[in-house]
Amino acid sequence: MSVTPPSVVSARKLGLTFQTGDGPVHALSNVDLEVRKGDFVSFIGPSGCGKTTFLRVIADLEKNTDGEITVNGMTPEEARKSRSYGYVFQAPALYPWRTIEKNVALPLEIMGHSAAERAKRIERTLDLVNLSGFGKKYPWQLSGGMQQRASIARALAFDADLLLMDEPFGALDEIVRDHLNAQLLKLWARTEKTICFVTHSIPEAVYLSTRIVVMSPRPGRVTDVIESTLPKERPLEIRETPEFLEIAHRVREGLRAGHSYEE
Amino acid sequence: MKPDSLTQRIVPVLTILILIVAVWYVAAYFMNAPFQRDLDRRGNVTSTTMEFIGKTMAQPKPVLPAPHQVAQNLFENTFLRRVTSNRSLVYHAWVTLSSTVAGFTMGTLLGILIAVGIVHLKALDRSLMPWIIASQTIPILAIAPMVIVVLAAVNITGLLPKALISTYLSFFPVAVGMVKGLRSPELIQLDLMRTYNASAAQTFWKLRVPASIPFLFTSMKVAIAASLVGAIVGELPTGAVAGIGSKLLAGAYYSQTIDIWAALIAGSVLAALLVTIVGIVARIVDRSMGGRPA
Numbered sequence: 001m002s003v004t005p006p007s008v009v010s011a012r013k014l015g016l017t018f019q020t021g022d023g024p025v026h027a028l029s030n031v032d033l034e035v036r037k038g039d040f041v042s043f044i045g046p047s048g049c050g051k052t053t054f055l056r057v058i059a060d061l062e063k064n065t066d067g068e069i070t071v072n073g074m075t076p077e078e079a080r081k082s083r084s085y086g087y088v089f090q091a092p093a094l095y096p097w098r099t100i101e102k103n104v105a106l107p108l109e110i111m112g113h114s115a116a117e118r119a120k121r122i123e124r125t126l127d128l129v130n131l132s133g134f135g136k137k138y139p140w141q142l143s144g145g146m147q148q149r150a151s152i153a154r155a156l157a158f159d160a161d162l163l164l165m166d167e168p169f170g171a172l173d174e175i176v177r178d179h180l181n182a183q184l185l186k187l188w189a190r191t192e193k194t195i196c197f198v199t200h201s202i203p204e205a206v207y208l209s210t211r212i213v214v215m216s217p218r219p220g221r222v223t224d225v226i227e228s229t230l231p232k233e234r235p236l237e238i239r240e241t242p243e244f245l246e247i248a249h250r251v252r253e254g255l256r257a258g259h260s261y262e263e
Numbered sequence: 264m265k266p267d268s269l270t271q272r273i274v275p276v277l278t279i280l281i282l283i284v285a286v287w288y289v290a291a292y293f294m295n296a297p298f299q300r301d302l303d304r305r306g307n308v309t310s311t312t313m314e315f316i317g318k319t320m321a322q323p324k325p326v327l328p329a330p331h332q333v334a335q336n337l338f339e340n341t342f343l344r345r346v347t348s349n350r351s352l353v354y355h356a357w358v359t360l361s362s363t364v365a366g367f368t369m370g371t372l373l374g375i376l377i378a379v380g381i382v383h384l385k386a387l388d389r390s391l392m393p394w395i396i397a398s399q400t401i402p403i404l405a406i407a408p409m410v411i412v413v414l415a416a417v418n419i420t421g422l423l424p425k426a427l428i429s430t431y432l433s434f435f436p437v438a439v440g441m442v443k444g445l446r447s448p449e450l451i452q453l454d455l456m457r458t459y460n461a462s463a464a465q466t467f468w469k470l471r472v473p474a475s476i477p478f479l480f481t482s483m484k485v486a487i488a489a490s491l492v493g494a495i496v497g498e499l500p501t502g503a504v505a506g507i508g509s510k511l512l513a514g515a516y517y518s519q520t521i522d523i524w525a526a527l528i529a530g531s532v533l534a535a536l537l538v539t540i541v542g543i544v545a546r547i548v549d550r551s552m553g554g555r556p557a
Binding site: 059060061080081083085086087089090091093095096097098099106107109110111138139140 | 449451452454455456457458459460461465469470473474476552553555
């Protein structure tokens, strides 16, 4: 911990205002944040707090209207064009007419990798998400959890260092979610990616993250940033330790301070 | 297919068919009875009720031919004539079929082309769509003779003018269906392409086109039936040379009601056949694109 790792995402006074028929909506306001290489940063908050919007600004799917943001030292647009991140959406968004391996191959085809290179990467990434042997299946033949794992494999296939995940396990039941959380931590340890992870589950955020960004709505802003004191090695049982509960308590306090529990 | 499901499918259809035939016979009796009664009175013929009913079903030019008369005519003109004969329904069906298929092919291509343009160019969406909709409000019966006459004036006759009328009718459902199909990808799937920095062409070929295929086949089913109607209508003003349409026209001209009905049924069989073929191709394509078996 002697050398500070390089910054991956850096936001200064970031703001985004949507102009709607009912007047301006401040989706994000005054967000300052530094995500460093190798971080696992979770964004937590009630709906409308701008956590997904922030992720979409990083991905250049939305444009900020105030402040500055750099991704790998570039503007989000340059970063997107140099394909520096993989994005995992709330839904798997697999193409139903492609098999799992063809779905994983999609970004590789678009980026112009050779067939041999594609095959190699498909095998490697499917192995990484424990889906080896399912490559020839179509999405509908897989469970929801497996589909989401396939979509993670697709985001990993082209070796972007940054992984943006927007409530990827939100639609799954808790048992599957626990399992995938444990797998995601292993994957993170193996690949040393930087991960930005949006969630509305406190245990999920605490279990996964090195840093938890607590956000609150109207306007969407950061109310607290909590550094996790948990070790990197985290068995599922860690969630019953006093240390874990202490961090979860702080997150809850942060959410309360942002008036997130009102209404 | 299990024999079980086959029975389940065929029994309801047969039930309705039997019902229709029964109603048809009853209707045939009542429609033809006045003429037969008149005829009998003039000829001083007395007959039993059963004989009388029999005679209403055996007139050469009945108001409403009985089903067996139509069936017999259909059978004779389909199987007992040389297919090159002018009286063969196979020959006439073939003439109509060829212009239907030609018009359908052109209409489908045109429809796809228009849809691609509309989806990609906002200006086309605004300028073309109202005209396309307006084009379909014009009665085809009014347009068809003009197309035939105008094209004949510049020495284009035969298959092409009829096929153009089919094109006119069939491009519409394909264009509308494909606009919907090409726009069917969800925002999340388009966002995904954007995160890959995919070009517009890549998004088109890898996302929009495959997503639109089910829409294409649904609209093609409508389009092929419309093409057949177009071809038949196109044959009406050609001076009744050949085709199902000319057969209908000639039948009407010489009061050959049995011929009319036989031609009508030949037309419906043709339509059912064409729609079924499109449906089978749709299922094969769907299966090859990983479709879940129904």
